[in-house]
Amino acid sequence: MSTETTATGIGPVEGSGAHEGSYGVDNPAPFIEPPRKRTKKTPRSTRGNFEMYGWLFMRLSGIVLVVLVLGHLLIQLVLDGGVSKVGFAFVAGRWASPWWQVWDLAMLWLAMLHGANGLRTIINDYAESVKSRLWLKGLLYTATVWTIVLGTLVIFTFDPNIR
Amino acid sequence: MPAGTLYRGREGMWSWVAHRVTGVLIFFFLFVHVLDxxxxxVSPEAYDKVVSTYKTPVVAVLEYGLVAAILFHALNGLRVIAVDFWSKGPRYQKQMLWTVVGVWLVLMLGAIYPVLGHAARVVFGS
Structure with missing residues (x-):
């Protein structure tokens, strides 16, 4: 008895029991599609997974950069007299080895892309107008591409006998 | 500012702020560093000339600051990865931050002599 009563002002609830008996072959229950169900009309994807890959890249490149950059600091600033030994001859000695060429190349690319993606996030967070976001990101991408190309060329075209 | 509107995110928020600030500083240095x-x-002389500025006492102090920024960003970045991928990461994020600060302090103490020793000898004489 108590389950059948409904409070005043609230209509009978679908599936509450009061009406279940009335559905049948001649009066089928309405079909409700599950929310977010993919159908033929649903576009395959409304957007790509770019931000997820960016997020993953920050973590993967970050782990590699910890090794590359801390190794770089150890060699340049700590071991063998610290920064006082650094000069053209020192650079020539290191880049004679493909190992350090690849090390520096990987560090350049990963650090530039990691930093550029970080700054892209910061621009998206703080630049409020569409126009300023566009300009700041245009400047960022231009500077990033230029610096990566310049650094790569320097590593691959280095000539110890430039004089 | 009206009272009570400042977001009090405590350790989590301040480590996020520090991560951003150090990240931007490191990125801007990176541009300069690729250029130098x-x-x-150009020539061995041009390179040695610009590198000689890195050996002056004032720039040595800036280098110590750069090392400080890089070490914090690296250690806190590993903490962020642990928060994201380790199932117990979010629960221990504060303890991990204080671990980061502790390791950072030890490394910064260890970096005093290698990074600033050269500058100290220039300023105070060997």
Missing amino acids: TALVR
Whole structure:
């Protein structure tokens, strides 16, 4: 008895029991599609997974950069007299080895892309107008591409006998 | 500012702020550093001249600051990865931050002599 009563002002609830008996072959229950169900009309994807890959890249490149950059600091600033030994001859000695060429190349690319993606996030967070976001990101991408190309060329075209 | 509107995110928020600030500083230094290294393609003299500024006492202090920023960003970045991928990461994020600060302090103490020793000998004489 108590389950059948409904409070005043609230209509009978679908599936509450009061009406279940009335559905049948001649009066089928309405079909409700599950929310977010993919159908033929649903576009395959409304957007790509770019931000997820960016997020993953920050973590993967970050782990590699910890090794590359801390190794770089150890060699340049700590071991063998610290920064006082650094000069053209020192650079020539290191880049004679493909190992350090690849090390520096990987560090350049990963650090530039990691930093550029970080700054892209910061621009998206703080630049409020569409126009300023566009300009700041245009400047960022231009500077990033230029610096990566310049650094790569320097590593691959280095000539110890430039004089 | 009206009272009570400042977001009090405590350790989590401040480590996020510090991560952003150090990240931007490191990125801007990176541009300068690729440019100064590119001088090896100009001449040995041009490169050695710009590198000699890195050996002055004032710039040595800036280098110590750069090391401080990089070490914090690296250690806190590993903490962020642990928060994201380790199932117990979010629960221990504060303890991990204080671990980061502790390791950072030890490394910064260890970096005093290697990074600033040269500058100290220049200023105070060997």
